[in-house]
Amino acid sequence: MASQVMTNLDPKSRAAAKGLSDLTIRNLFIIPTIAFLIIFNIFPLLYSLAYSFTDFRASTNAPANFVGLQNYRDLLSDPFIWKNFSITAKYVLISVTGQVLVGFGLAMLLNRSIPAKGLITTLLLLPMMLSMAVVGLFWKLLYDPNFGIINYFLGLDKFEWLADPDVALYAIAIVDIWMWAPFVMLLSLAGLSAVPKHLYEAAEIDRASGIYTFFRITLPLVAPILMIAIIFRTMEAFKTFDLAYVLSSQPTTELIAIRLYKMAFQEWQTGMSSAFAYIVLIMVVAITNIYVKYLNKVKAR
Amino acid sequence: MADIALQGITKKFGSNTALRDLDLEIKDGEFFVLLGQTGAGKTTTLRLIAGLEVPNSGKVILDGHDATNWNAAERDVALVLQQYSLYPRMTVRGNLEFPLKSRTQNFTAAEIKERVDRVAETLQITRLLDRKVERLSGGEMQRVSIGRAIVRQPRVFLMDEPLSALDANLRDVLRVELKKLHSELGATFVFVTHDQVEAMSMGDKIGVLNRGRLVQVGTPSEIYARPLNTFVARSVGTPPMNLLDGVLKGNMAVLDAGKFSLPVASPHGGDGNRIRFGIRPEDVVLDDNGPASARVFDIENHGVIKILTLDIDGTHLHATVSAQTQVHIDDTVRFSWKPEKVLCFDPSSGRNLGLG
Secondary structure, eight states: OHHHHSOOOOTTSHHHHTTOOHHHHHHHHHHHHHHHHIIIIIHHHHHHHHHTTBOOOTTSOOOOOBOTTHHHHHHHTOHHHHHHHHHHHHHHHHHHHHHHHHHHHHHHHHSSOOTTHHHHHHHHHHHHHSOHHHHHHHHHHHHOTTTOHHHHHHTOTTOOTTTSTTTHHHHHHHHHHHHHHHHHHHHHHHHHHTSOHHHHHHHHHTTOOHHHHIIIIIHHHHHHHHHHHHHHHHHHHHTOOHHHHHHOOOGGGOOHHHHHHHHHHTSOOHHHHHHHHHHHHHHHHHHHHHHHHHHHHHHHO | OOOEEEEEEEEEETTEEEEEEEEEEEOTTOEEEEEOOTTSSHHHHHHHHHTSSOOSEEEEEETTEEOTTOOHHHHTEEEEETTOOOOTTSBHHHHHHGGGSSTTOOOOHHHHHHHHHHHHHHTTOGGGTTSBGGGOOHHHHHHHHHHHHHTTOOSEEEEESTTTTSOHHHHHHHHHHHHHHHHHHOOEEEEEESOHHHHHHHOSEEEEEETTEEEEEEOHHHHHHSOSBHHHHHHSTTTTOEEEEEEEETTEEEETTTTOEEEOSSOOSOTTOEEEEEEOGGGEEEOTTOSEEEEEEEEEEOSSEEEEEEEETTEEEEEEEETTOOOOTTOEEEEEEOGGGOEEEOTTTOBBGGGO
16 A cells, blocks of 8 residues: 555666665655654653653662652642743743734735835844844843943933843843744735735725724734744743843743753752653643644634 | 716836826716727726726816825725635625725614625525635625625726636626616626627627727727727627728729629728728628639538638638538638628728728
């Protein structure tokens, strides 16, 4: 059955001359990838699942003891962990909302014939291509209360963006919005340019107002692709580590990824952190699933 | 309900001139057809009337008001397009309600429902009202599209090749329905098509466009019987009018092909001059005593009639004869024409010399 699905090798080809069969070639391509996936993804995934039920510490030679669900129980009843979760939720909400508003707004502005449109689009996409750590470092300079250009321009004097525990999380979200709004813009632009022009003309003829046209024609047609952008950005924001780690070390900016990092590599609670990682994984999968369900609903409408 | 007038309209797209100094008058309640080939400027004309394009020069007059700078909403027109332009992800009802729900209209929910239901009934799409537009067939989509146009009762209906994307049977049905709709609504219709059969069968008046210029405006029978030039002559009629070069000698046309002499009832263009003679295929008659002879090159049997392609030393002409006529390919036949139907055109400009 499987061999029927495959195309047959051209008997005159060089591969055939070397005595390679179709099946051999297929395996040559597929086996390295599968091996890579198993070694670097599947194996650690299962291995850490096993660790998550133990009190293993990678920093000692003490044997790992099976503790059952104790790690999970401890984590889920730890108020500090819940604090990390609520910080992360707040961060995801601010950052993704900001990115969608800014990104979609930029896309709306760019979705018309303006001079140097290609150049402007490319320039707007640049932040997305930079390294997170680099972005974190230079925004730290921009935010600097003594010589930072942001305070200078906004006339905020010595306002402490990153040292103020109430503001730091917003400051990080702003950097994330600056960096990733272009991504939302790019996807929205693709969605917007796929809306047929004649629909807008029909709406104009039908005397619909701009707002009515936007909500009845533009938004429903762009919604599926916008949802995909939101899914990607939510997952990413949920996992944010580098940006927040580089920018600030406030307790109010301790996202779950940072907490996880500290637990695993500073406190060496390997078993506990494995359990934590699994809790985060389950949450991300759950959130993504809700989005995908919603996406399918939007598409079916 | 409105009169439309275009005065001296020129429209350019970049270096390309789509319309050149176009003057056009369409009377209230008229079914006006713009006929022309692709790129002739039909759609541009329609979009100018709709307010989707602004002319480079000239005026658009609606009901005596200069509407050149009005936008589409202010002009109060409805547009039906070939690609239907239904609003996706909405039901048929949603689409029909759309023009009534915008800010400029103040209809109550009951009024909207009543209007939509009435329109749906007129177009026989009541059973489709709750269906998503993505699930409709082409013909159904076009009905909805027409419904969306009439639900608002606009001043003018503009239709851009609305039937072109439909299959032949459906096209015939909708053609009749549109005509009926026009007489019921009594509104002004401007209908764009490249299909001369559609133009002839539907229009009260036809405007023939050629490369951005309006060549002739007239009733279908005027256009058919008294074309202004050879372009119009060949734009209408299937098969198109035969054009044969020759010399006018008194009341006789001496054709270049075969040197046959055939009578002309109303000669124009001066004795001894070179003339392009126009004769419609149905005015060419097979006649055993006819002055001209030709070889039968091809026969198309259309049931009621047969269309013969006759060959005179490489010059082809069409003749429409009754289906009962017994002819075979490669037969040599003798023919004549109806002298009173012959038109004389200027061979260089193509102008109809009989129209002064």
